[in-house]
Amino acid sequence: MIQIDALPAFTDNYIWLLQDNATQRCAVVDPGDAAPVLAWLQGHPGWQLSDILITHHHHDHVGGVEQLKAHTGARVCGPANERIPGRDLALGNDDRVQVLGLDLQVIAVPGHTLGHIAYYGGALPTPVLFCGDTLFAAGCGRLFEGTPQQMHDSLERLAALPAATLIYCTHEYTLSNLRFAKAVEPQNPHIAQRFEEVTQLRAQDRITLPSNLALEKLTNPFLRTTETSVKEKADERTGRQNPTPSAVFAGLRAWKDTF
Template structure:
């Protein structure tokens, strides 16, 4: 049986560790810091076999070369981004095997141009996505390199996955994201309920992720730019009529940047 465990790093990063109960082998996703990874491996008597990278930002790759040197781990990452230490470059539609489980690569640019995500319908009892900084619980990544259209298309690709997909994002931003979502849709009952649930989790020092894609579709404004309530909020914020989902998305993304 495969387990997915969060390793906290920096102020709010999650490094995801995949391990198998039948062996002492592990993989990690986006190790920005090698120290907590090595501590976890030692504590649980695990051997690091591989590393998956979603994009080039330092808080996701800062520990990569040290871990490769220490553990002789195999590494995978996006083909269109230059990242020191990547041995196998991946593009949309590529597949790879992790702990005997097949993953499919999705290209989800926007936060960075070459950002990728790793999707499997075999890893756990339900579909699983490691999406880095593209989709967050209740939010999405800033557009540092890509365009609103690119990010909208990336998020639409994720939104089309099975509704029971587990979303493993890379940051504990959920409560702040949901507070913004509430400014966009103050009358969204599902959202209000989710805010209370996340507050309780954080009060107990528990991660608010992974989330379910179904709850993102109900409460995340960046997946809801086709909804009339989100379009109305974007129109009011922009001071002009907006009904094209990409324009709506671009407006609420700029809104969030200054929220």
């Protein structure tokens, strides 16, 4: 069994730590800072960092890569179409990579950045998705490089995964995302309930992740662009008819950018 824990970094990042207790080997996802990982390794003598998985090139996701690689010799896996420091294995859509005995599928998810990838493991008792800054709990990433159409298509690709899939994104944005979700769908009882639960968690400084895909489909407006209530709110905000789900998405994303 692989254990997955979060190592907090910066103000709201999470570095995901995958641990194989049988072999005392571990892997990390998007280590923007080497210090939390090195501190964990120092506190766990005998453990070996074998792999570093990168979803995209932003500094808060790759800033610790070279120091960790120099310290541990870990293999660095990352998107083929982005400049990733220390990368050993360049990955593209539908590639597969073996990490700690897990078979992970690579899914191209352009939008936040053009070469952004996600890692999906479907062979565990519960499927897992490491999606970087593409899909957040109750939200999605900003469009720094891609188009609304690209990001919408990427989210649809992720939404097609099994409903039980656990969503391991890399920022603690859940509460602010739910505030926006409430503005989009003020009558949605699932959003109201989740907002209350997440508010209590954050008041205790507790993590709100991982999420799961079934919950996201009920509460994440960016996965609900075909819902009449969401389209009507997007039309109201943009002052025009948004004829396609991707147009609804574009309207929501522009609104969220200034929310």
